[in-house]
Amino acid sequence: MNQQTLGAINFYDDHPLPADFYAEVLKGLRDSPRKIPPKFFYDAYGSKLFDAICELPEYYQTRTEISLLQTHADEIAQFIGTECLLIEPGSGNCEKVRYLLDALQPSAYMPMDISRNHLLDAAKQVSEEYPWLDVHATCMDFTTRVKLHFCPPNAHRVAFFPGSSIGNFEPQDAVKFMQRLSEMLQPGGGLLIGVDIKKDQQIMHAAYNDEQGVTAAFNLNLLTRINQELEADFDLDKFRHQAFYNSDIGRIEMHLNSQTDQVVTVAGEQFSFSEGESIHTENSYKYTIGEFEALANQAGFVQRAVWTEDSSLFSLHYYEVK
Numbered sequence: 001m002n003q004q005t006l007g008a009i010n011f012y013d014d015h016p017l018p019a020d021f022y023a024e025v026l027k028g029l030r031d032s033p034r035k036i037p038p039k040f041f042y043d044a045y046g047s048k049l050f051d052a053i054c055e056l057p058e059y060y061q062t063r064t065e066i067s068l069l070q071t072h073a074d075e076i077a078q079f080i081g082t083e084c085l086l087i088e089p090g091s092g093n094c095e096k097v098r099y100l101l102d103a104l105q106p107s108a109y110m111p112m113d114i115s116r117n118h119l120l121d122a123a124k125q126v127s128e129e130y131p132w133l134d135v136h137a138t139c140m141d142f143t144t145r146v147k148l149h150f151c152p153p154n155a156h157r158v159a160f161f162p163g164s165s166i167g168n169f170e171p172q173d174a175v176k177f178m179q180r181l182s183e184m185l186q187p188g189g190g191l192l193i194g195v196d197i198k199k200d201q202q203i204m205h206a207a208y209n210d211e212q213g214v215t216a217a218f219n220l221n222l223l224t225r226i227n228q229e230l231e232a233d234f235d236l237d238k239f240r241h242q243a244f245y246n247s248d249i250g251r252i253e254m255h256l257n258s259q260t261d262q263v264v265t266v267a268g269e270q271f272s273f274s275e276g277e278s279i280h281t282e283n284s285y286k287y288t289i290g291e292f293e294a295l296a297n298q299a300g301f302v303q304r305a306v307w308t309e310d311s312s313l314f315s316l317h318y319y320e321v322k
Contacts, residue, residue, distance in 0.1 A: 009123050014147070015140070043225045066096060092113060093122045096163070176299075189320065198288055199312065208243035216240075231266075242254070252282075
């Protein structure tokens, strides 16, 4: 782990090694069915594309969650209190946390993200906008572990996990991830988490198949990254973005679908694709309020509050570690 002080922020670099990307991509392509973890979407360009997705008219999640944060910031602050250590795994561009900082007045803010440059840019901007805030940014793969490199003595630890990112985990893996969070937060620690709600399938379908094709570009950029970093020869014109709601399981699935029989070389290894065969790149599970509460309880959390808007498109939950 490399620690640096960069201007007004402290930066801790636990960025995954290139060997991790190599190993997980090759393993996923050898599997049947083929799959690659969604965490690898987020190279520098992929992170920018995701920011663009969040601005799309079809993508209701971001604007709905921001509305909930704006409306209920003072109430959230009453539950959390001031001067906490605010930890944000998967912080991205740090946009949503801005709707909490003035109300919470945390003693320190710790954004965590797998995309190093995107994290640094976002953390520096937060530090400039909130000069009173002590910012400690950590580049890491938070899906495998959540490690605190900084924590004020006796600080009330609170994790902020917005954006329905919890839906990217298989339910049993979501429980394991939240268990790791509960251990890090310690008894009495808090978790403010965004959860996408089951709803009309047309609304969900549109959110992952936008008319501008930004989500398709985001999905296909994974192949561009593999080409660039693993000496692969994916032809992006021969793969198509596919996203659909699997009602039996309660999740949106994203795939990259081969449009023809073809052979692709990755890091010197050849992979044969038949027409219609896909690489499964992401899941986004949707939950009822009760379904998600049951998962959180398994992980050692107790529910303190839930906020939704009139249309019940999205939910924001506050939990405490038992």
